Amino acid sequence: MKPEKDWNFDKVIDRSNTGSMKWEPGVLGVKFGRGKENLLPLWVADMDFLSPWVARQAMEERMGHQIYGYTIMDPGYNEALISWYQRRHQWEIQSDWILTSPGVVPATNYLIQRFTSPGDKVLIQTPVYYPFAQSIVGNGRQVADNPLKINEGRYEMDFDDLAKKTADPRVKLAIFCSPHNPVGRVWAKEELEQFGKICLENNVLIFADEIHCDLIMPGYKHICFSTISDEFAQNSITASSASKTFNLAGLDQSSLIIPNERLRNEVSIHFETLGVGPRGGGTLFGAIATQAVYNGAEDWLEDLLLYLRENFYYLKTSLEQQLPGVKVFELEGTYLAWADFNPLGLSDKKIIRIIEEEAGVALDHGDWFGVNGAGFERFNIACPRAILEEAVERVVAAFKKYI
Numbered sequence: 001m002k003p004e005k006d007w008n009f010d011k012v013i014d015r016s017n018t019g020s021m022k023w024e025p026g027v028l029g030v031k032f033g034r035g036k037e038n039l040l041p042l043w044v045a046d047m048d049f050l051s052p053w054v055a056r057q058a059m060e061e062r063m064g065h066q067i068y069g070y071t072i073m074d075p076g077y078n079e080a081l082i083s084w085y086q087r088r089h090q091w092e093i094q095s096d097w098i099l100t101s102p103g104v105v106p107a108t109n110y111l112i113q114r115f116t117s118p119g120d121k122v123l124i125q126t127p128v129y130y131p132f133a134q135s136i137v138g139n140g141r142q143v144a145d146n147p148l149k150i151n152e153g154r155y156e157m158d159f160d161d162l163a164k165k166t167a168d169p170r171v172k173l174a175i176f177c178s179p180h181n182p183v184g185r186v187w188a189k190e191e192l193e194q195f196g197k198i199c200l201e202n203n204v205l206i207f208a209d210e211i212h213c214d215l216i217m218p219g220y221k222h223i224c225f226s227t228i229s230d231e232f233a234q235n236s237i238t239a240s241s242a243s244k245t246f247n248l249a250g251l252d253q254s255s256l257i258i259p260n261e262r263l264r265n266e267v268s269i270h271f272e273t274l275g276v277g278p279r280g281g282g283t284l285f286g287a288i289a290t291q292a293v294y295n296g297a298e299d300w301l302e303d304l305l306l307y308l309r310e311n312f313y314y315l316k317t318s319l320e321q322q323l324p325g326v327k328v329f330e331l332e333g334t335y336l337a338w339a340d341f342n343p344l345g346l347s348d349k350k351i352i353r354i355i356e357e358e359a360g361v362a363l364d365h366g367d368w369f370g371v372n373g374a375g376f377e378r379f380n381i382a383c384p385r386a387i388l389e390e391a392v393e394r395v396v397a398a399f400k401k402y403i
């Protein structure tokens with residue numbers, strides 16, 4: 001019998017020897033350098049929590065059949081996704097708008113290939129999730145950067161600069177991170193409206209990466225870009241996945257929601273050309289787990305959000321009180337907290353050295369997200385409090401020697 005509440009986010013779970021990218025010493029040694037194989041990892045964005053029980057249960061049930069041949073998408077997958085977005089985001093999605101994809105990063109690459117040509121520009125808003133720039137450059141396109149600006153301690157979009165950048169006819173596509181990784185903003189309706197309007201006026205197609213849309217802190221509300229107006233819906237492709245929300249990233253499953261029929265057909269044809277499956281891709285178990293969590297893990301998510309909120313306040317108060325000057329930006333969404341260490345007056349190289357070599361902690365360093373991220377650090381707070389406390393204590397002790 002499944003216990004009524006089968007989760008305990010405080011429980012520390014040993015992830016060694018599971019091929020965890022976040023914890024695997026070999027990966028840490030490559031990413032952070034030799035001798036750093038045992039850093040305490042709060043970097044890559046997955047959670048050190050068990051996924052909801054219903055995901056395991058549904059996969060085990062299917063696994064027991066023991067034939068894992070070519071499998072079409074269960075109609076229940078679309079139904080679960082539609083119902084989830086209706087309940088959580090008041091978005092009425094039609095079933096034929098949904099295409100599946102192995103992941104949001106692969107989808108980003110496919111869309112760049114389909115909707116831009118070599119030499120074209122793709123707009124991003126730095127500091128931002130670094131695979132965006134890697135995908136743009138890797139496909140032979142150019143980055144058009146519309147850097148975010150900090151106004152009274154909060155990141156905002158720079159619309160004057162956006163208008164200038166999108167006026168360049170070589171800018172064909174904008175990758176829009178909503179909610180924003182790493183700065184933690186949940187964009188307000190007026191911001192979405194202005195962003196969408198400027199892109200529309202300049203014929204820039206929007207790829208709204210909304211992978212973090214369910215990780216919204218109490219008091220904030222995510223608005224799906226496509227729900228603002230029909231015009232916006234027709235000029236956008238939205239990426240969705242249960243992978244961040246329910247810790248399923250290893251299952252390689254995401255969806256693209258494309259209300260515009262022409263765009264959808266173009267993506268479908270491109271997917272077929274790439275051989276990622278007639279309906280885009282994804283995996284047998286990814287689809288099963290996604291369906292299960294959308295249908296049966298809302299209570300797990302509500303508890304998770306409260307836990308993350310507590311973790312965030314612990315991090316913010318500890319760092320800001322014990323390291324005067326350090327600023328931890330308000331976390332409106334995602335489980336990735338963004339902290340500015342520049343006020344300590346140390347060089348960004350020294351900040352990185354102290355974190356890695358003296359604190360022994362692996363964080364995503366700010367300059368990975370763009371030059372304007374130098375001296376910032378991103379903490380993945382989706383871990384048991386004990387792990388977060390250990391990391392924060394080590395970071396505080398290491399910096400105390402220098403201030």
Ligand SMILES: Cc1ncc(COP(=O)(O)O)c(C=O)c1O
Nearest residue numbers: 045103104105106129181211254
């Ligand atoms: C904004 C954003 N998009 C995409 C991804 C990864 O997507 P996927 O694992 O589906 O490729 C992440 C992971 O951290 C992310 O933060």
